[in-house]
Amino acid sequence: MTTGRAVGIDLGTSNSVVAVIDRDGAPRILTTAEGSTTMPSLVWFSPDGPIVGEAAREGLDHSPDVTIFGAKRLLGRRYDHPEVRKLARTLPYELIEAPNGDAWIQLAASRSISPEEVLALILRELRRTAEQFLLEPVTRAVITVPAWYDAGQRQATKDAAAIAGMTVMRLLSEPTAAALGHGAHRGHDRRYLVCDLGGGTFDVAAVDVEAGVFEVLATTGDAFLGGDDIDRALVENLVRDVRQSRGFDISTDAVAIERLRLAAQRAKHELSEHTTTKLYVAELAQLPSGKGVEYSRTVRRDEVELWTSPILKRLEQPVREALRRSGRKREEIEEILLVGGMTRMPAVRRELARVGGREANMIANPEEVVAIGAALEVARLDGTIEGVLLIDVAARGLAMSAAGGECEMVIAQSAVVPTREHRLLATRQEEQTRIEFDVWEGESPDPTLNRHLGRYAVVDLPLAPAGDVLVLVEVTIDTDGVARFGATELVSGERLTLEPVQHAGLSRADVTRLARQLTEAS
């Protein structure tokens, strides 16, 4: 029943990569129509319909308010999350609160779109790239996700793939994918520390490789730390420079900011190789007279390192936390793997080497290694690579609470997945037919410190005196890190119906509807 080929996808915050396994068993990165191996994770909702990838860069210039970048950062996030609020202030597009409290994107006065749909458009584009190369339909994919993604965010990623018409074979943690792509399964047994600094997120994972078994011991990360933040720091400083040297303020001009951001990004890339570079924007802004303002400036590496030092300092904490959780001392780590385009920056390498206590191993293709790992995972699941096994842990604990009480941990943080735990719920009133409970991500007994994943109700309970009906709620975390719930009535042993009362992310019906819409539109 498996028809269609499978691909490995690195769905990145700023760039995405798709890879396949060739007939000879070697992984191959596919190039986009523009001939690049990475595709910007950009969607421009142009008047003629959505444009994805390199071509959407034009939108950044013209209409930054409807050109969406970094949608992955918003995936499965609540609108009122402090980090989202902070991010919203710096985004050229508008965020809006969805009815269930999720952060959505406002495209026009009456049109909003979920991050899942934006990612689906990107995934569909990657799928097309692969189909053009393979000349076969692509229906399955291994998609990489940050290791710290919680159950809700993982589900959201799966939903995005479903909208794009692909079944997810596996959601693979990016650090694990990196280690796999690096070929750790072919080498010696090693204790790795994988540091992945990409466009939007920073992931750290302690991974042990022993006789082909990859065991993720701990995963940490910072969801709001990445190349975009470096860019933003550069832009902020350049805006100040414009104000000081040219005497006018462009901080409220979205178009000017965007142009400056693109120039700063280029400069940042150059500074990985050189110690100075020239930054040039032909038409930064317009004077009231209508005359364009040109901006050019020499940027030094040390200058940029100074500007970004507050951001680089944030690399330390996740690394320390990963070491603590893995029960490893710094000296016990045998290799530090650097993944993600941002690790090309010398200051990043220096900082990670300092925190990690050893010189980091820079791999040749830090942008592509994750996608290669994803493609190898496809091969592994299809059975062409044998003897390799990936063991992951739950990135976050899961807690439950009933009737507004305290949260009680159900799934412990770092429990090996797949796993299952249960809680007993009892009726509190006579002839109660329904028990509601909340599910939280986090470990604290205080609900306000955890993230609300959803509220579910066990319905159609048998009629009985208070406390006589016992419901066993089982929470299963599967190999993708996605949570499933099931309820059983203890006395009769019957399965009960669980109804989602309110939950983050899209509903099943939404996903099906959106998938149909997208197929019809293309």
Add this chain to the structure above:
Amino acid sequence: MATARTLHVKCTTWEQVDVFCTRKLRKGKLLSMRVPFQTEIGAPVTLGLELPNQVVIAIDGTVMRASPIESEGKPSGKTWIELELTGFTDDVRHRITAMAAGEAEPDEEIQIIVAPPAQRTSPRIATEEMRTDERELFQQLSGELRRLRQAAVHEVLGVSRDAEPEEIRASWKNLIRRHHPDLVARRNAPALSHLAEELTILANRAYDRLRQALVAEGRRAVIGSTLSAPPGWLVGFEDMSSAGGSAPKPSPAPTRMPTAPPIVAARPQPGTAQGGEAFEQRARVMLGQGDSGTAREVLAAALVVYPRSKPLRSLYYVATALAALQDGELMLAQSQLETALAHHESCIEAAQLLEHVKKHGGHDPDLMKRLFR
């Protein structure tokens, strides 16, 4: 006149052989089982033990006990027998062990599950081939699952109760290497994937609990990654607040909770499938000491495993009632005791307690001690 009979026991995996030799056989040579024929004490029975490598070993034995099984009052033609396998000598045992050691190399075992990928050129034949070996694998996995579901955590991993951390880790990894759902993913058979996932869940849970217990005991700072689990996590159950308003105080968190309560591996007696005596005893001891909160948690846990056990259920309500009594909630206690009796009318403790509460009211530690000792 006793007729000689031959029984065939087929073990498809070396684990099954191991289970047979170590668990099924008591005192190394006594085997209780149900047989589909009538027999009597002293009858010779030969056991043909088929090993995974197709070698069949004939083991002679004699029926030591026999009790005919009746179904609905009529003889069913089946008999429970206890067989003394006189032919199961140390020599035979060594032969089996040697064969198991020769065969059960870890790599081999993985290959049993991961067959080489099916040829694409002849998909029809490939699926047919897969079906037979899938069916076998299915049976093998479901047998394993049934066995492990009944086992205590250390038994799931096949280690002793006081195993060393390295041992626990190694046997967990071994189990995962055999059963991880990824190993059957390419077969695209949902039933197999489900079984493999269930087995892996059991193994992972057992591993998490054992390593957490080791950390709690202070024997090791960390095994694998640091689990952030609250003290009560090992029990896996919350202190239920069933009756409105009278939420009992949470029992003092057990500082040392050595793995799951010892569940005795399922006895091959389907008639007495109630089980859970170990749980019951533990709960009784706790109730005798007045620790009704912990007793209740234990009972709640036991009820998951033995949902139909009347003694456990009634005892659960007795425990709730005791907690209520300790809080001075007479009405609640009374209703809980009545519930206990409704579930299991011959629950002496509930009956006596109810009588006591009705007559005297209130809590009496001495009565507890008398009742539960």
